[in-house]
Amino acid sequence: MRIPIITSVNNLFLAATVLFTGLTVTQPVFSQQKPKSSLTKYVDPFIGTGFHGHVFVGANVPFGAVQLGPTNISQGWDWCSGYHISDSTIVGFQHTHLSGTGIGDLGDISFMPTTGPVKVSKGTLKDMQSGYVSTFSHQQETARPGYYAVKLNRYNIGVQLTATQRVGFHQYTFPKSAQSNIIIDLQEGIGWDRPIKTAIRQVNDSTITGYRYSAGWAADQRIYFTAVFSKKIKNFSVYDSTAVQTGTELEARKVKGVLSFATTAGEKVFVKVGISPVSTANALANIKAELPGWNFDKTVAAADAAWNKELQKVEIKTAEESKKTIFYTALYHTLIAPSIFNDHNGDYLGTDKKVYPKASFTNLTTFSLWDTYRAANPLYTILQPQRVNDMINSMLAIYQQQGKLPMWHLMGNETNTMVGYSAVPIVVDAYLKGFKGFDAKLAYEAVKATAMRDDLGLNFVKKLGYIPADSVVESVAMGLEYAIDDWSIAQMAKKMGNTADYQYFSKRGKNYQNYFDKQTHFMRGRLSATEWRTPFSPFESRHRKDDYTEGNAWQYTWLAPQDVEGLIALQGGEQPFIKKLDSLFIAKGNMGAEASNDISGLIGQYAHGNEPSHHITYMYPYAGQPWKTAQKVRYILKNFYTNKTDGIIGNEDVGQMSSWYVFSSLGFYPLNPSNGNYVFGSPLFNEANIKLARGKSIRMVAHNNSDKNIYIQQVTLNGKSYTKSYITHADLLKGGLLVFEMGNKPNLNWGKLQQDRPYSVKP
Template identity: 70%
Template sequence: MKKQICLAGVLAVLAFNSFGQAPKKKVTTKAASFTKYVDPYIGTGFHGHVFVGANVPFGAVQLGPTNLSEGWDWCSGYHISDSTIVGFQHTHLSGTGIGDLGDISFMPTTGPIKTYKGGLKSMESGYVSLFSHKDEVVKPGYYKVKLKRYDIGVELTASTRVGMHKYTFPASKNAHIIIDLQEGIGWDKAKETYIKQEDQYTITGYRFSKGWADDQRIYFTAVFSKPIKNFAVYDSTAKAGTQVKGTKVKGVISFETTKGEVVYAKVGISPVSSANALLNIKAEIPGWDFNKVVAQADQAWNAQLGKISIKADSLSQLKKFYTAFYHSMIAPSIFNDVNGDYWGTDKKVHKNVGFNNVTTFSLWDTYRSNNPLSTIIHPEHTNDMINSMLAIYQQQGSLPVWHLMANETNCMVGYSAVPVVADALLKGYDGFDHNLAYEAMKTTAMEDARGIKYVKKYGFIPADSSRESVSMGLEYAIDDWCLAQVAKKMGKTADYEYFSKRGQYYKNYYDPKAGFMRGRLSQTEWRTPYSPFISIHETGDFTEGNGWEYTFLVPQDVEGMIKMLGGEEKFNIKLDSLFIAEGDMGKFKSPDVSGLIGQYAHGNEPGHPMTYYYDYSGQPWKTAEKVRYVLDYFYTDKTDGIIGNEDVGQMSAWYVLSALGFYPVNPANGLYVFGSPVINEATLKLQGNKTFHIVVKNNGPKNIYINSMSLNGVNHTKTYFAHKDLMKGGEMVITMGDKPGKVWGVGETNKAVSVAK
């Protein structure tokens, strides 16, 4: 990926709602105009995997184009390098490492009917069309493109559960809309599909498929503005009648059009029934005013993006920040109907549950930044997420690992729902049952599956018993530490002591002779041969990384890690080496590992807290240097402007928090550690009509070091502050300089801590 310009400022005002160059003239965001700074193209190049299309914050519908090409860089269905479109599908993932969804594909065409999408070498055999990015308009809640092959203009918008299409046709006696229920994205393959014409305006059906999620079920109802002249159904070949069930079902609507004639379609989706999908349409988009729906989607995004009001040095900086903020709010997405019905993990319909059920929990990624960010700016959405996780626990017997569309994928290591639930509970969220939450966390941590039985028995996972044993064990130690803090808060002393002990099991993977974490076979034997530079994804001891990076995966107990690595001086030398060591990581074949600074890989999540560790070891200026470098060079306003896979908002959430100037190194201790803010000013609008105002003085490309700071008028020299103090409201004033301050952050009492005294 090209290393592109710097980031010098961007930032944040957050509010309660449900859900080098010399500085130029400062730019301030104004009310109701935040969406104009969002560029959804950012992350569509390189390995960003971001969704492109129309949606609203956390919406069930992600309505956008899907390219003909397939592969890892098309996990979202779209890549900037492509110029083909096979349809406009109503569900997409954003920033995942596996392709899935792509449900209910619509494709307007003219001419002879074709029901096969076509191939890269035989486009004419199918209905695929070329397009030009010059003909695209992409912004939050709206998408526009011209299908070159058919001279059809396509515009898309969406509400939470409904996608709205606007097709501008040429004059044609053979105009069509193909509804393809066979096609999906990536691993997704149709298992059972059904389509039926209900009347001259309405089509219903469903798509059951198997992909990353084993048993996906999406129902739909489509209502058209123009009467259907002819409707034909196919399952590989043409079938008689107006309905068909099969695995390759297509429905083709046909009519005549005049030049410039507009045909609208409203498509409601539901996890429960076509009747509910129609109910969603009636509730969310009852009329045919397309522009009104576009405006409402824009308003929905502005309501969320408007939680952040900022002053920055350039439009480019605003663009980077607000796009990152936008990407952090695509998921977890709504997975229920307007009446509250949803399809559970137990394969039952649940009603009247009292919360919005959500899905797409990329927890191994998001517990590090995106979920903590939500505890600041999305209180009601945070409660919905926790309640959804607790419902999943009640239905499947454990908290979710990587949950998608009522399915447990068990993807990635750890039980990363634990730090998310723990963080919300410890921060005082009370919109869920605390006793049930504790039960769910403890039950999950005491299972025997996924190597946990070895943790309980030996204190480590033998390398020959489980793949990625070291990464898994280190994640469990983080999770167990978080659970211990909840036990302490709830007065469960024995549990606190037990899980605190398990939170220290990271030490059992450290080989003092090698000086690194490594695979352990027994109390006396390590896996050999061994090199800290080598990582073998899937079959080795580490998950998308190596011994160098995973030696530092101890965000729950940085002080203990410092002691384990030989004390502060040796730790700082070792941490310095992480950022300069050259070896096989750079040659690692997996594209998950990107954004390298030595052996540090910012393009993958385990490294995200590590630039902040110097605040714990007495050298906060080094944190400032590393954080500012990442902010300036690994995030840009270009299409390849995300240095790695977006991972459902995690990469972007790291940017949002770090641009503010602080970061939750420990995922559940309620503390934020300072780095190097790139904003000039920010106002965080908080629950209860409170505000937290941040003023950054003397900031600039060279002035990257915090020299002094005050919190509510009182000198603040510590390298951290508390979530509870942030949420009280107030003002923080930070003064920057081109050299480290002689007072701020210096000395034993100012070091960041894992547990506030």
């Protein structure tokens, strides 16, 4: 059963009660008493649940291991997170979800409250009565940071959810019923996920434990749980798929457990579910450490406070409330992952499937690195410096366990998804920015060892300087990403005084030039030193079947953010470069029937819905025309990010799409993700204040700012004229006052001089 896509549910902070048909569910009283500084009220988790946003909806805390939320019965690409706003069905409330990925997985440890005769299969869209699936109305659904509530129409049950880092907290309000049930379904998952081995056991009259091993995108995922109930367990049955078994414990592939009991009208049943990658004992210990009591409202308030703490690191001033909603929702989306993948005592499961006890760092997972290295990870170096070392240490641990840095790491598994070794610029960026909480020698060993392998076309990179198009699919995208990564290694080698490696990797950093066809002026697949792949169309994009990754030659021709000066030279100088760049935004052509759904948010052939385009609008200042960046950036901010459910123009990609918005709306962007420079664009807000480390902050003011006054006329930093069209990370962290004077016409002289332009390597 589906409903049409609707606009965002603007019920973030309703009155203290939400009236369900035939049932009143009390909301936490704190929601009426939020301090004036609260920013969670501006977050609308439903933004991105429409179109192809694929965002998570449910209860969690920043970077938490638990993402507790509803899962629809529907399957498919737009249900990668388990939820899409077009759907009105729920098959359970599951404790792990992905947010903004292009592949579906997780959906572990599913709980579903029901009434009436027990049904242990979820049912189907065509025959819902055959299973336990329920419909719901979006008008009786609430989501805000750390809290989710909904009414299950079929059962007249009110569900409220909240979470700590490693514990999901359920509150079910039942109607009067001679038989109420809670179904624990260890078979169900999302997307590619399928169970391999599952188990459940009743420990006592209030505790159930179990585990779920599954295979999918994460080939060998293992999760343990312990569930503690506020209502004594009197009847507990176990099922192998749909067949009831004797006893109160079972190990099989599709295990399910059902608690049954009588309830009075409005009776509340609470469940605390701790999860662990290591053991059921650790899952219980997580509950004892993080959620020892039963105060649901207090837990909601604590989750809200945790979100507020992070959101308050950036305070913006604007007369338009909708812009606050878009901004703080974007910032919220950047804080969902990478997610915690260890227990409260520090234990975690390594990529090698060994348990590493009491680690000295917080181990993390859900590393969508091909996406996030571009803006999300640089954003963390500003807003989450205390977490950067944990991210790097997690990556270095993965390197020690699997012999290379992660590509796309998920729940202790290397998925090898996407192209390049995109952990490298993240590690290098942290090192070059002076982070000290990891072993720098090990970090360099890791980046170099990752780059010197022979798989995934690297044997050709080392031998030829390019990857022949007939040897590996997506050879151009792969080779261009490698060049970005290798350039980063060169900068790390240089700072470490390793001249030989600096020269070697600098040369590899220019390998992007080997894909540039001087006849067509596009990056394209080559077969040999003298032969290009034919036929060739810069518009065509065949998903996973050609030389590009989710894109075409128009988009990939600009993928050299590590050496924009070199790219300008390839195009024949500044004027030809500008002319070609201008043409990107007006070019029209057919990408073909097999083009990826990820290619969205088109302006000509610029595709904002996918990451290879994200830096392109910020290239103009390198050629002395920053005002063109302002034009393009303001258009994207206004048209591709809204406060509607389809308000993200493409796949959220685990925070990258939102990180672009956060950076760009503040007025700058890390075009080169590992050289510590941020290129100015066009600040969206009249004022913004960023809280930095060590008690410092930088206040940014845009005078005379409006939808028409989009062009920077001049800039001052701490009262002194600042003529550069970029700012360094080091200068940003000093804090102070950055003032932009805005106007409705370009100042053609601002940022024009060579010494004022951004650079790849400091002259």
